[in-house]
Amino acid sequence: MARPLISLFSYRTYALSARWCLSLTLVCGMLWPVTGFDFNSPVYAETGPAGPANNPTLKQAKRLLDAGQSEEATTTLRRFLATSPKPDLLDDTYLLLGAALHSSKQYGDALKYLLQLQTEFPNSEVTDRGKLMQARVHAAMGNLDLALPILTGLRNLSKDDGTKREALRLSGEFYAQKKDATRAIQAWLDEVALGTEDQAEDVRTRIRELASETSDKKTLDQIRDTFPRSFPGDLASLRLIDLYIGRGEDHQAIRQIQQFLVNFPTHPQAAKTSELLATLQAKQKSNQFFIAGVLPLSGKFAPFAGEVLSGIQLAVEATRDRAGNPSVGLIVKDFESDSASFLDDFSELLNTDRPLAVIGPLLSRNLPVMAELAERAHIPLITPTATLPNVRRLGNYVFSTALTYELQAKRIAAYAIKEQGFLRFCILHPDTTYGRELARLFAQEVRQHEGEVIAIESYKEGEADVGAQLKRMKAEDLKKYGLSVPVDQTKLTGKQTKLDKKVFYTPGFDAIFIPGRAADAGIITAQLNFHDMKVPFLGANGWNSPDFARTDDSSSDGAVFVDGFFVDSPTPTVQDFVARYKKRFETNPTVFAMQGYDAAKLVLDAVRKGAASGEAVRDQLLTQPDLSSLAGPAAFGPDGTLSRPLFLIQIKRGRFQQVN
Secondary structure (H helix, E strand, O other): OOOOHHHHHHHHHHHHHHHHHHHHHHHHHHHHHHHOOOOOHHHHHOOOOOOOOOOHHHHHHHHHHHOOOHHHHHHHHHHHHHOOOOHHHHHHHHHHHHHHHHHOOOHHHHHHHHHHHHHHOOOOOOHHHHHHHHHHHHHHOOOHHHHHHHHHHHHHHOOOHHHHHHHHHHHHHHHHHOOOHHHHHHHHHHHHOOOOHHHHHHHHHHHHHHHHHOOOHHHHHHHHHHOOOOOOHHHHHHHHHHHHHHOOOHHHHHHHHHHHHHHOOOOOOHHHHHHHHHHHHHHHHHOOEEEEEEEOOOOOOHHHHHHHHHHHHHHHHHHHOOOOOOOEEEEEEEOOOOOOOHHHHHHHHHHHHOOOOEEOOOOHHHHHHHHHHHHHHOOOEEEOOOOOOOHHHHOOOEEEOOOOHHHHHHHHHHHHHHHOOOOEEEEEEEOOHHHHHHHHHHHHHHHHOOOEEEEEEEEOOOOOOOHHHHHHHHHHHHHHOOEEEEOOHHHHHOOOOOOOOOEEEEOOOOEEEOOOOHHHHHHHHHHHHHOOOOOOEEEOHHHOOHHHHOOOOOOOOOOEEEEOOOOOOOOHHHHHHHHHHHHHHOOOOOHHHHHHHHHHHHHHHHHHOOOOOHHHHHHHHHHOOOEEEOOEEEEEOOOOEEEOOOEEEEEEOOEEEEOO
16 A cells, blocks of 8 residues: 655654664665675664564564565565555565565566555655665666666765665676676775775775686776776786786786886785796796797687687697707787787787797688788798688788688598599588588589589578478489389288388489588488488588587488597597697697697797798798698698698497598
């Protein structure tokens, strides 16, 4: 039952103390335990006088909430509302119901009562508490952008420091959930000014935990730049130093330490950091040569760049451990090609640090401009992952250890035609750049080897039914080589059955190439078998997923695909690489790690053979016909791509097995 604002106002004039008693002991002291936080009663003492609640039903609801019995509390409060309680108890009842429903994850109903509190009792002493709870409910529903404006209003308009402090705390937590660490920290620092010293220390602990758990370089840079000479800028700087050292970016760590010592000369960590600086500088001076890794170690491509970097680091560390080898250091640059300073930073690396080679970039779109600068500096640029064909057209210093579409198409076609004797093929590919290009190159290889492509069909990734494509493929095949033989079952069995019009189809093609994702290929192979297209299946590296091998109906059993790396390969060099990688990084290597490893190892081998400049490294890479890649003997072709043995992998009884 709602109470009019006029009667509410007159009631407040003589019952203020009792109302504070009810709102604080029943509601404020209950909210934090219900929602998982631990604010003690002294915090709420700042918002008004405290005293015992004088309504037995509300006291009972509070006890149930304190005991974690939110469903029982909700039932009690709903029954209480049904009795048409006195108007002066309604606002507290709405707030308690909002808290109970929030605790039991009935968020829609919780919002209904909290909004009712604000609508009917805008001047209630508990309305601000209701807004805090409303923000919590929005956040629990994943609507942080609805929660934060409510908290901003409380921070700016509430006359109570306790409410402001709580709003600031929640704001910080919600900004942290949104990965906006700088705003989270600023909210928490504003909270410090409104609390006691003990509360301020709690806030600082919160900020320390956030900074220590952050591994994103951009975020740490932003924190450091926002608080360059104060807390927590010092924490961000120290965290960055740790990250750079962990990544092998000693150059960056040195610069970060030097900046830290300028900004925080009397910091408790200053002496220890100075010692670290001396150690890193001595380590740098001990290296005769350097190679550089230029990779996007921040942002959405960071996981792939990290795998490449791990492969590079493993190669450098292995060479360093061998006696008699020249000392080669690693410079790691976390470069974002979209940043305004990218070209200047890359030019400085080439002309100041003078590495023997640069390993990078990750993406094809970044190759042209980097290739031009590397050409001017006479420093080889080796991309470990970019699939751009014919990188040599960008310059004489550009190389690629990536698994290109062309390499895959050549190897799977050679297996099918030369090793299996297949001559006629169908192709079913996803309508993506990956699928279209592999289909085109495979068809080109087939025709160059005097084979024939009967039909080419495409599908959308994720398409569950490719029956229409298979029927068109079958129709094309029947025009040339396929056989369709109707069989009268009544002649065979002596009685009529549903199979009396059965047509037996025999494919006229030898195999079908499906260059798609493993998830799609598993569905497609089952449908091919259903349509009597029981021919060998061929695929590309998109198939390399254990889930594909374990297809329940075994429809893909016997299928063969190609990839640049096979973690379970019995090849001794691969086994050694996998064992060392797992020991160093506690995870299995990927094809990206392998390609980074190969790129670094080829440069290190050139140095071991006497190359002492970028020009000499380039000459070694260009002229050596038996370079040592992880998979076996290799050589860079005229297009700048490393031609090396690829892995043929067959699916047998739910497991991957190497064919070659």
